[in-house]
Amino acid sequence: MKKSSQTELIHAPRLAPQYIKTIQPPLYRASTIIFENxxxxxxxxxxxxxxxxxxxxxxxxxxxxxxxxxxxxxxxxxxxxxxxxxxxxxxxxxxxxxxxxxxxxxxxxxxxxxxxxxxxxxxxxxxxxxxxxxxxxxxxxxxxxxxxxxxxxxxxxxxxxxxxxxxxxxxxxxxxxxxxxxxxxxxxxxxxxxxxxxxxxxxxxxxxxxxxxxxxxxxxxxxxxxxxxxxxxxxxxxxxxxxxxxxxxxxxxxxxAHMQLRYQQQSHSAQEILHWLKQQPQFQQVLHPSDALSPGHQYWQQVCQSQQSAGLVSVIFQENYTLESIRRFCDALQLFKLGFSWGGPVSLVMLYDLTEMRSLKSAHLAQGFLVRFCIGLESSEDLIRDIEQALQAL
Known part of the structure; x- marks a missing residue:
């Protein structure tokens, strides 16, 4: 059947072979899927x-x-x-x-x-x-x-x-x-x-x-x-x-393919930052499951046999710091960007008021404002220096 040039553009008379072996599988974009019969x-x-x-x-x-x-x-x-x-x-x-x-x-x-x-x-x-x-x-x-x-x-x-x-x-x-x-x-x-x-x-x-x-x-x-x-x-x-x-x-x-490598790196960086944060007097509590003083550490030990942890560390500031001063701290951070989520290459920070988030009384948590650090792929030394300079804004 003879076809017009417009129809031939849609129903191509010749197609390259559709399957080759590649490192990444072919990408299929489809709403309609054609049935053979x-x-x-x-x-x-x-x-x-x-x-x-x-x-x-x-x-x-x-x-x-x-x-x-x-x-x-x-x-x-x-x-x-x-x-x-x-x-x-x-x-x-x-x-x-x-x-x-x-x-x-x-x-x-x-x-x-x-x-x-x-x-x-x-x-x-x-x-x-x-x-x-x-x-x-x-x-x-x-x-x-x-x-x-x-x-x-x-x-x-x-x-x-x-x-x-x-x-x-x-x-x-x-x-x-x-x-x-x-x-x-x-x-x-x-x-x-x-x-x-x-x-x-x-x-x-x-x-x-x-x-x-x-x-x-x-x-x-x-x-x-x-x-x-x-x-x-x-x-x-x-x-x-x-x-x-x-x-x-x-x-x-x-x-x-490189997810596990990134997880390991961020876990390692989080450990280094965790140890430094625990030495800072501005924080009354530093939270990370791998730390012996953190809530649920014993349950983490029971289950996480790999001893790996996501690159998240939270801190609760001393009660004498106001919300305004902690906002100044967050704004002063340069490498840590203010944003939700985690797991990406850029480190993130987020500020929370726990009184607005919990319905039960939590004896295991200190009173105060919480800041969560989501560790990216930057150098942990650079991230520590960034937190250190931002603490001056308190």
Whole structure:
């Protein structure tokens, strides 16, 4: 059939061979996916491991990254979402119904708590708060369906009593979901973290942080081991139209090769900065799970056999410093940039008022304003000098 030049531009008569071996896999950008024939169209199901039917379901690019993240976290199945918060909300939406009880740690990620409060007000989900360092404060009722865990908390960095919390949840047949962004699949194995081979049911990971590594991509993941649970999450994932960009997936795929090296470097720098911060009189408490005086250190020792930790260190200033003076300190920093997130090449700083973040009385935390340092890839000596000069602004 003779075709016009316009049609031939769309339906090219000659295509270069489509498959070659390269270090990085090919990038697929697709909304519409072409079926070879009607058999391919109808002999498929949304629950297939690789359902190539429409771009929101997945392409070789998105499935390749999902498989890599599942491997990183020692899971079997992975769903990708546009952000870490989107991944959190996917789990809540898929597993919670009106009248269900969900338990969250007092140091829960703030936007995640905001979503649960919305579910509480709009749909009657019951939200309960527990102390992550005291498993006795986790007292689930027969309505409890889900318990969130953070290891460690993203601001105050307490490492929870993960073993006893998961044991209690399993005794009550409650689903456990861990925000594993801090551990990143490297600090410990969330699906086998004790001598008794305890495992959480789900991990959520903000791939925005260490897997991306550049501070320029938003993405999240939900990883599971059990197929039936995966399908329940997958169904919600599909019906909500949750999808990610193939270009973003390709960028994270490239970064995974050196993710562990970056994590190790930032962990090492954080240790050096931690030791220096502990000697400064302006701080009444320095928080990092590896430090013997930090809340939850003993639980970190039980679980983090690699002794690696994310590059986060928080400090609580002496009570005599006002908010205005600590704001001057933050503004005086030169290498540390004021911004949320972590895991990128540039060090970040953020200021928090703990009185606005906690609902339980925390005897293990000093009173005062908290500043969190997110260590990048700069020289630790330069970062220490930057903090030292900024302290003069107090």
């Amino acid at each position: 009607t058999s391919k169209l109808f002999d498929r199901h949304w629950s297939d491991r690789y359902d190539y039917s429409y771009g929101t379901h997945g392409t070789p690019t998105t499935y390749t990254l999902a498989d890599k993240i599942a491997q990183l976290e020692n899971g079997n199945y992975c769903l990708l979402a546009p952000s870490g918060l989107s991944a959190i909300n996917l789990v809540n939406s898929a597993l919670l119904q009106s009248g269900d009880e969900v338990w969250v740690p007092d140091n829960i990620y703030g936007p995640g708590m905001a979503h649960l409060r919305y579910l509480q007000q709009s749909f009657g989900v019951i939200v309960q708060v527990y102390d992550p360092l005291d498993h006795h404060s986790f007292q689930p009722s027969t309505k409890a369906k889900l318990v969130w865990l953070e290891a460690a908390g993203s601001v105050t960095l307490e490492f929870p009593d993960l073993i006893n919390l998961v044991k209690k949840a399993k005794q009550h047949q409650i689903m456990t979901v861990l925000d594993n962004t801090w551990g990143a699949g490297l600090a410990f194995n969330a699906f086998d973290f004790s001598d008794e081979h305890l495992a959480v049911d789900i991990t959520v990971h903000a791939l925005t942080k260490y897997p991306s590594g550049g501070g320029d991509i938003l993405m999240g993941s939900v990883v599971t081991q059990e197929h039936k649970l995966h399908l329940k999450l997958l169904h919600m994932h599909a019906t909500q139209g949750i999808a990610v960009s193939g270009d973003d997936c390709a960028q994270i795929q490239r970064s995974l």
